[in-house]
Amino acid sequence: MATKSNSVVDFEKIKSTMSDPYNKPIQVINDKGEIVNQQLFDQFSDEELVNFMDKMVWERTLHEQTMSFSRQGRLGFYAPTLGEEASEMGIASAMKKQDFIFPAYRDLPQLIQHGMTVEQGFLWSKGHVNGNMYADGVRAMFPQIIIGAQYVEAAGAALGIKKNNEEDAVAYTFTGDGGTSQGDFYEGVNFAGAFKAPAVFFVQNNGYAISVPRFKQTAAETLAQKAVAMGVPSVQVDGMDILATYLVAKSAREYSASGNGPTLVETLTYRFGPHSSAGDDPSRYRTKDEEQPWFDKDPLIRMRKVLTEKGLWSQEKEDKLVDQYKADFKESMKKAEAAPKQKVSDFLKNTFEVPTPNVARDIQKFEEKESK
Amino acid sequence: MAKMTYIKAITDGLNQVLQDDPKTLIFGEDVGKNGGVFRTTEGLQDKYGEDRVFDTPLAESGILGLSIGLALTGWRPIPEIQFMGFTFEGVDSIAGQMARNRFRFGGTVSMPITIRTPFGGGTHTAEMHSDSLENFFTGVPGLRVVTPSNPYDAKGLVISAVENNDPVLFMENLKLYRSMKDDIPEGHYTVPLDKANVVHEGSDVTIVTYSAEVNESLKVADKLAKENISVEVIDLRSLSPIDTDTIFASIEKTHKVVVVQEAQKMAGVGATVASEIAENKIMSLDAPIGRVSAPDSVYPFAMAENDWLPNADDIEAKVREIVSY
Numbered sequence: 099m100a101t102k103s104n105s106v107v108d109f110e111k112i113k114s115t116m117s118d119p120y121n122k123p124i125q126v127i128n129d130k131g132e133i134v135n136q137q138l139f140d141q142f143s144d145e146e147l148v149n150f151m152d153k154m155v156w157e158r159t160l161h162e163q164t165m166s167f168s169r170q171g172r173l174g175f176y177a178p179t180l181g182e183e184a185s186e187m188g189i190a191s192a193m194k195k196q197d198f199i200f201p202a203y204r205d206l207p208q209l210i211q212h213g214m215t216v217e218q219g220f221l222w223s224k225g226h227v228n229g230n231m232y233a234d235g236v237r238a239m240f241p242q243i244i245i246g247a248q249y250v251e252a253a254g255a256a257l258g259i260k261k262n263n264e265e266d267a268v269a270y271t272f273t274g275d276g277g278t279s280q281g282d283f284y285e286g287v288n289f290a291g292a293f294k295a296p297a298v299f300f301v302q303n304n305g306y307a308i309s310v311p312r313f314k315q316t317a318a319e320t321l322a323q324k325a326v327a328m329g330v331p332s333v334q335v336d337g338m339d340i341l342a343t344y345l346v347a348k349s350a351r352e353y354s355a356s357g358n359g360p361t362l363v364e365t366l367t368y369r370f371g372p373h374s375s376a377g378d379d380p381s382r383y384r385t386k387d388e389e390q391p392w393f394d395k396d397p398l399i400r401m402r403k404v405l406t407e408k409g410l411w412s413q414e415k416e417d418k419l420v421d422q423y424k425a426d427f428k429e430s431m432k433k434a435e436a437a438p439k440q441k442v443s444d445f446l447k448n449t450f451e452v453p454t455p456n457v458a459r460d461i462q463k464f465e466e467k468e469s470k
Numbered sequence: 471m472a473k474m475t476y477i478k479a480i481t482d483g484l485n486q487v488l489q490d491d492p493k494t495l496i497f498g499e500d501v502g503k504n505g506g507v508f509r510t511t512e513g514l515q516d517k518y519g520e521d522r523v524f525d526t527p528l529a530e531s532g533i534l535g536l537s538i539g540l541a542l543t544g545w546r547p548i549p550e551i552q553f554m555g556f557t558f559e560g561v562d563s564i565a566g567q568m569a570r571n572r573f574r575f576g577g578t579v580s581m582p583i584t585i586r587t588p589f590g591g592g593t594h595t596a597e598m599h600s601d602s603l604e605n606f607f608t609g610v611p612g613l614r615v616v617t618p619s620n621p622y623d624a625k626g627l628v629i630s631a632v633e634n635n636d637p638v639l640f641m642e643n644l645k646l647y648r649s650m651k652d653d654i655p656e657g658h659y660t661v662p663l664d665k666a667n668v669v670h671e672g673s674d675v676t677i678v679t680y681s682a683e684v685n686e687s688l689k690v691a692d693k694l695a696k697e698n699i700s701v702e703v704i705d706l707r708s709l710s711p712i713d714t715d716t717i718f719a720s721i722e723k724t725h726k727v728v729v730v731q732e733a734q735k736m737a738g739v740g741a742t743v744a745s746e747i748a749e750n751k752i753m754s755l756d757a758p759i760g761r762v763s764a765p766d767s768v769y770p771f772a773m774a775e776n777d778w779l780p781n782a783d784d785i786e787a788k789v790r791e792i793v794s795y
Contacts, residue, residue: 198539198542198543227574227576228576230574230575230576231576231578239542240574240575244562244566244567247535247562247566247567249535250531250532250534250535250536250538250539250563251535251538251539251542251567252539253532253535253536253539254535254536254537254538254539254540254541254543255539255540255542255543256539257536257539257540258539258540258542258543258544258545259543261495261521261540261543261545262543262544269539281529281531282531282532282562285527285529285531285532285535286535288527288529288532289526289527289529289532289535289536292526292527444577445573447577448572448573448575448576448577449572449573449611449612450572450614450636451572451580451634451635451636452634452635452636454614454664454710454711455664455713455714455715456711456714457711
């Protein structure tokens, strides 16, 4: 529909240019495994390249093992990460120990890279408090179930980090494409912007919020451009390209850690499988025709090609890694399954530092019951 | 000692915690340079600086989420929600997040957050400023809810709330802000959390109440004393938890009870108090549990407040009914 000629504002023209700065996501290796930005590629040593591949193999093996445990009924809620290895491990590779991370429920791989043990990841999935009890010095929130809450909390941690005068530390948080529709998404980025706080916000756009495709969330052409509303610089990156994702995450982190305020990064990725292990069936809302081109963009395939051509990778090497990781994960599951039974009296004790009288009465009641 | 209004007593308490602990932070909408829309934080930014007392963007969920992140990085946040009706915008941060975090982390993480928020009727405010919404929060495990009825308690309770290492929702009654003065001790003192207070001793009937209805109840106690009806008035102060020990001890003495609240009957904490009494002390009662509360409508349009809010006349009628049962 054309704008009436007597209108003082050409809204169509305004709309057509809104996503202009975001229309070319940063990429180092393309879908075919070709290096499209040699200068960026040359920044990486052979060892680093192998390390990135190793991490993606680790995450994919973790995914496959958790799906297998889920089918055996040995895990509870678990959100699959198949296809998102480059996005998640690229982001995770740029984190530093001193960063405070606020994961969403699909971000266990990053959380584990930050210091949660695999055993704790499994316990979190099964529903055991020990899954949330990280070792001293691991600065992380548990995986957030309320979509968007991690964003406002990350803004607060970023302000806390700034007030503590901590050097080279940021709050690091993640959400999905659907999460960008939440009020807390805007409030979190806006607060961090207004306080010039060191927060790095990631949007892992995997195309779907359960069954709802990304284009039904918003009329915005990119999710990165949403940060314009908050006055926060943002960028889009090919989230199937671990090198590009890492470089962008690292730049965003450095910019924010240097006192310039927050940044937002949208990684373009795709969820290869279901939303969760709880019976979601993507064939209800997606077609093979839509899925196949994305499967062809598999982040492992393209990295494998690049590394093999450089003589840095082989199928035998990968098989060996997979076997080793599987054995590790099985060992972690054994440990998780040996966790002590949870006590209601402990839940009550953990509700307040100083129990209220009603809680104190319940503690006594349950301790008596549990001692029988 | 100095004579102070309820609001000045809160300011004095906030000044005390800012002075005592460099990790305390006050923030919210207009709490900085402006000193708060009711002047509760007046002078505090000048004295402690913008790093300690600061304004935020206008977003309640953001303010409360900010508190959680600040608490996780070692701070002791004292956020303000400008009016309690606006807490709906931040219910997840309160009930879904901060109140659960100690539990979620297996007791290893504290959320020492005190949320201050004004509420209460009788001053002809605009919509959603005066609603008594305590019942939305008293059912949240991990959260304490307190509300003072006088200046002395206001200062002592706010200090206790801030010094506590778990989240506390601190409700300030708008009508009480400037309607009374108490002698307030200088410096640091506390009024305990989790504890009710017998504000008027009596032997014929117990009134269990809180906030502005404490004063309405005291008027009734004074009036009925002239007719030799001896009324004991309990100010709950803590709405979560309810101090049942103090209530039960009084009922053992009077054997009759009236529960009074400003909130609608379906809201407030009156039903919790009544059920605790019914569950534990029914054999000690010589009459049914009396209840006084607002009608179960939406909070009234300003011009109808006086017809809607429970007052001393409503309380007197119910007390007479229960006493003569």
